[in-house]
Amino acid sequence: MVDATELNRLFWHSRRGMLELDVLLVPFVREVYALLDAEDQARYRKLLECEDQDMFGWFMQREEPQDPDLQRMVRMILDRVQPK
Template sequence: MKSQTELNRLFWHSRRGMLELDVLLVPFLKEAYPQLSPEDQAHYEKLLSCEDQDMFGWFMQKNRPEDPDLARIVNIILDRVQPKD
């Protein structure tokens, strides 16, 4: 389990300053991150080291990350917000 200090650090790294990313990442961190496996938590932390423009393209589904770990966490985040049929 992450310490509160670590969660605070992740919260501030999840705030990107680009509204489209903030509305995906901040709620994901608060609502879904604690239930992720340790591996997927590490993938999320890896995602936060990426450039905003890359993440924007991935979340707008204009392209996909080449790294399978990043592709997995992007899919997990998108699955939370996409309407179910």
Template sequence: MTDDREYKRLVWHSRRGMLELDLLLVPFVKEAYPSLPEADQARYRSLIECEDNDLFAWFMQRSRPEDPDLARIVDLILQRVQPD
């Protein structure tokens, strides 16, 4: 039950109020998050604690996170919307 509650919290916090972020984060948390390895799930949980302005800059590829863990999860999310 705690896992279900935690997952619902993640879905809720993935809604950022900025359409560009919502379109990336909500589908990612619903479709990809459950199958991620635990380390990447932890990275995502850290990511959603970041400021919207930082997230927007990272996802619009205007800058990169300094933290390599955050950079990895940003890359995973971007790969879902920009496959090679």
């Protein structure tokens, strides 16, 4: 179970100040993070440690992260917003 303090902290860390990232990360942490298993929650926290420019390239699908954990998290976030 994720406590409110952790969710609040993650919410603020998910706000990057770059609209393209904010519209992906903020709804993800609000709506999905608490439902993730512990491993995926750790992957999301690891993603938040990355540089904004790297994340921008990954989410715009210009490149992929080298780390398989980050690849999984980027794909999970993109799958939520891309039409099937």
